[in-house]
Amino acid sequence: MNAPEPPSDALPAQEVSLDVLREKYARGDERTIEDVQRRIARALAALEPAPQRADHERRFLWAQQQGFVPAGRIASSAGLGLSATLINCFVQPVGDSISGASFGLPGIYTALSEAAETMRRGGGVGYDFSAIRPLDSKVAGTASRASGPVSYMEVFDASCRTVESAGARRGAQMGVLHIDHPDIERFIAAKDTGRLTNFNISVGVSDAFMRAVEADEAFALVHAAEPGDETLAAGGRRREDGLWVYRTVRARELWERIMVSTYDHAEPGVLFVDRMNAENNLWYAEELRATNPCGEQPLPPYGCCDLGSLNLTAFVHDAFTPEAHLDFERMRDVATTAVRMLDLVLDATQWPLPQQAAEARAKRRIGLGFLGLGSALAMLGLRYDADEGRAVAARIASALRDAAYAASIELAREKGAFPLFDADNYLRGQFIERLPQPLRDGIRAHGIRNSHLLSIAPTGTISLAFADNASNGIEPPYSWTYQRRKRTADGGTRSYEVADHAWRLYRQQHGDAALPPSFVTALEMRALDHLRMVEAVQPFIDTAISKTVNVPEDYPYDDFRDLYLEAWRAGLKGLATYRPNAVLGSVLSTTPVASPAMTAAAPPSPDDDPLRKRFEHRPLGELESSTSKIEYSTQEGRKTVYLTVSFLRAEGIWEGRQVTVERPFEFFMPANQRTGGHQWITASMRLLSMVARAGGPIARALADMREVVWEKGPVRCGHIVREDGVRVPVYHDSEVAAIAFMLQRMLIRRGFLDQQGNQVPVGELARRFERRTQDGAPDPQLQPGEAPAEPLPIMNGAKCPECGALALRKVDGCSRCESCHYVGECG
Structure with missing residues (x-):
């Protein structure tokens, strides 16, 4: 030695x-x-x-x-x-059946359980979801229609988020769908509306498809499952190899969709699966169809790195x-x-x-x-x-x-x-x-x-x-x-x-x-x-x-679009890119204003936009987040927590005129602050966020939280200012009630709730937003004795587990916070 x-x-x-x-x-x-x-x-x-x-x-x-x-x-x-x-990290197989097994692959919920156990033990997981039958294809056993792989990915995403909360290591997943799957356009756009936040996604691309891109040829989207009647009526047919052709697309147009999404959102990545298998030492014993979450290990089912x-x-x-x-x-x-x-x-x-x-x-x-x-x-x-x-x-x-x-x-x-x-x-x-x-x-x-x-x-x-x-x-x-x-x-x-x-x-x-x-x-x-x-x-x-x-934010799209094609020609096995921009990494991405680079992307479904329940609109720009440091006292001692509320701006027609409003879109309180109730913290913030995204009654939800009582005695938190300027401390019946009170105060200062904590009508929201965004205009919701809030920084990344800021982005395979520069575990 x-x-x-x-x-x-x-x-x-x-x-x-x-x-x-x-x-x-x-x-x-x-x-x-x-x-x-x-x-x-x-x-x-x-x-x-x-x-x-x-x-x-x-x-x-x-x-x-x-x-x-x-x-x-x-x-x-x-x-x-x-x-x-x-x-x-691991790769776990996923079949097409709900339970049991099909073609040697575990059913979807069996695979979900196996993945949860793997993540519980500390491993990240990659999956190939291509076996799952396309949206609206026939399910003969139940005479119903399939919901498609992207919908089931949301189930895996939720499971990862739940398992993640039980341990210190952030869950990591890679979702792969092969380029010839009939739901490939839906998969490419799956993260555009802020879903699948616990996934990296990549398209498995074949040499045949890349040759079709070069030649600008047609390309068939196929699956083993029988299509629905509408697809059959539109020309769906069964090939000699037994696969059903759902439709035919122009390979170059499909490739352009991938490039546009990657340019705007850094996803999906691309895996050149034929190159992965051609270079595989065990070419004679296995087939590679997916990788671990960071892409450095193409693996077979149940393989590990x-x-x-x-x-x-x-x-x-x-x-x-x-x-x-x-x-x-x-x-x-x-x-x-x-x-x-x-x-x-x-x-x-x-x-x-x-x-x-x-x-x-x-x-x-x-x-x-x-x-x-x-x-x-x-x-x-x-x-x-x-x-x-x-x-x-x-x-x-x-x-x-x-x-x-x-x-x-x-x-x-x-x-x-x-x-x-x-x-x-x-x-x-x-x-x-x-x-x-x-x-x-x-x-x-x-x-x-x-x-x-x-x-x-x-x-x-x-x-x-x-x-x-x-x-x-x-x-x-x-x-x-x-x-x-x-x-x-x-x-x-x-x-x-x-x-x-x-x-x-x-x-x-x-x-x-x-x-x-x-x-x-x-x-x-x-x-x-x-x-x-x-x-x-x-x-x-x-x-x-x-x-x-x-690449930098101003990197030209015309230069960017050929990177992946050049990577394939160079014999690489895959590639990922990162271009900083206003929407990249956002957990709650809104649809940005259209640009030439985005015209090929599929438009979001109206059902994906819950704010339509209030009035017709289109979202504007980035989310803004307001974070407050909250101190309160209980019988257990003095506590300090941070509360963050993210706001969405939307433009639309209300009562015959175009208006812009702002409403809360997500609530967050870092659960690792160890206040003694981190489980209810996580649950409460998620439920409030669901209410906000669904256009539900935030005011009522917070009022209900203020009614929660516990056995540990009163909680002192915050104050109100009387008309004579005297600051009066406020006592609450529980820690939950105290948190709800402080969230109410944040929304009152923002102009979303009135002084009594009631919802402000849409027309008044539009007027208040207009006044608040005018230079020098006073905040209409300041109470006597309160100082105006400082300018709010724009934060539009994922939630940082260290500081809670919406500034966590995937850079070079690792999660990094642009606010506190926290670095999460890689791979």
């Missing part, structure tokens, strides 16, 4: 790294990175033969100290005796000098040990389902990758978007591939090959045929322990906790520094700087000197340069790469 090599330039730990380590990974009395690393090493070495355990434990600790970073589930749970899984990464910045010597270089020999040594550790994880983990355990034992898939590529290239003096940077990245991936495959061959000699190994078929795989001949000879002679070995995953939180915020996975840094805001124990906030590892090291060495040209961020390069990096690395990765092509 090589002795640990101390870094030439030690950097003190960033506060963000310590925060994330202690919040997500350190357990019990663990306080440092080494504490967690020792636990992982000890847990995995315990599975080795007794005489060798001590040596393996030392070796496993050494590998982590040298730059191997196991994935988040391993770091958070290994060696703790929990029933949680050590596996980040057992992940870990090498921190490339740990292998850079003489950074920022002409002698800067990467220590490939030490990297290969660490990779060898990392393969052994990940193979042991498959035996150490608790499996949520027996089918997952059987699948893993039969194939022993692992996914070793790297993190910190963008930071490491900057340290080497190479630009991420230059040929030289791509050449080094390809050399890294090639060295990692060869070391990993050599290690797995040696493991096969020691412990045996994976059970489904078939030498002749395995060696005929397209990826395996590209291996150096000595590795192919070794596989022929000894077999191989793991069917797949390589994957490049998003690594946001483990990069923060264990790699001094080296860049995420294969990504370039999104920015070199940013400010993170964090809540304090007393309910306030504080800010501190978060910096990229390469930036910190350069500042340590060179002070305030200008950054050299190698410091290039994601938005400072062409979109095509992002794609070219994946193209350079993918030939050496046997599964896939989670990569987001980041």
